[in-house]
Amino acid sequence: MTAPISSFTPGVLAHSDAARVGFAPRCARFSLRARGDLAPLEAALGLSLPTRIGQRVTAGERQLLCLGPDEWVLHAPERDGAAITAACAGVYADHPHSLVDISGREVSFVIDGPRGAELLTLGCARDLDSIAVGEGRRTLFDGATVILWRDGDTSFRLDCWNSFATHLFHLLDTGVRELAAESL
Amino acid sequence: MLLIHCPYCNETLPEVEFAYASEAHIARPAKPSDVSDEDWAEFLFMRSNVKGPLYERWRHIHGCGRFFNAVRDTVTDKFLTTYKAGDPRPDLSSLTEGLK
Numbered sequence A: 001m002t003a004p005i006s007s008f009t010p011g012v013l014a015h016s017d018a019a020r021v022g023f024a025p026r027c028a029r030f031s032l033r034a035r036g037d038l039a040p041l042e043a044a045l046g047l048s049l050p051t052r053i054g055q056r057v058t059a060g061e062r063q064l065l066c067l068g069p070d071e072w073v074l075h076a077p078e079r080d081g082a083a084i085t086a087a088c089a090g091v092y093a094d095h096p097h098s099l100v101d102i103s104g105r106e107v108s109f110v111i112d113g114p115r116g117a118e119l120l121t122l123g124c125a126r127d128l129d130s131i132a133v134g135e136g137r138r139t140l141f142d143g144a145t146v147i148l149w150r151d152g153d154t155s156f157r158l159d160c161w162n163s164f165a166t167h168l169f170h171l172l173d174t175g176v177r178e179l180a181a182e183s184l
Numbered sequence B: 001m002l003l004i005h006c007p008y009c010n011e012t013l014p015e016v017e018f019a020y021a022s023e024a025h026i027a028r029p030a031k032p033s034d035v036s037d038e039d040w041a042e043f044l045f046m047r048s049n050v051k052g053p054l055y056e057r058w059r060h061i062h063g064c065g066r067f068f069n070a071v072r073d074t075v076t077d078k079f080l081t082t083y084k085a086g087d088p089r090p091d092l093s094s095l096t097e098g099l100k
């Protein structure tokens, strides 16, 4: 059964001694695509655009992750969304780019706990050790494209499309209990 | 599972992040309306189907999103190299030298 996404409320959704899965509060999310001279966009947004895939920058409450050679994802508080849209619109005429509001498209799970990294290996084929703390990557988790933000050794945020959230949570929820049931 | 090197991410990653995208270095005719039906069919449908090293396109669809090119041996499934889209086709002898 697919439950509507509104059935998740921010807070802890599942936890055990091994790991914990939470649902992050709503935020403003943007997909940014740009090439060429990035300086005007950087000035408009008040942050630098990292060019190495996986690299992140934080400026105040704005967080930005480089996903591809000309692609970034930007998270900010909801109240900041209009300012970001306006700032980029201001440089659009001279520096064409694409800024798309994807706030309604994606949600984030917060994964932590002593075996948080291990929990992610249930659905992710990638070697998580290749994502350094403070970096992020787009990858595949249990068949769905996700963005992983590694905030700590065992703490992650996982962005996914709304429509996959219930499906992904089922696996995470099972994993949280399964890891706790294992005797080490 | 195959591990594939993405020349944009500069990382070697599981194949599930990638999608195969057919043979590489097949140029679309600049003016399709000038091309005969036979030549257009040739462009659309005919591929070399080699047994051995094949120049092919891949896309890092669940990663950086980029198309790139690879040389893969269709017999062994071994990737001889990967390189960015637009880069010249690498010389085959330089890739297979170490394998002999």
Ligand SMILES: [Zn+2]
Binding pocket: B006, B007, B008, B009, B010, B060, B063, B064, B065, B066
């Ligand atoms: Zn890539």
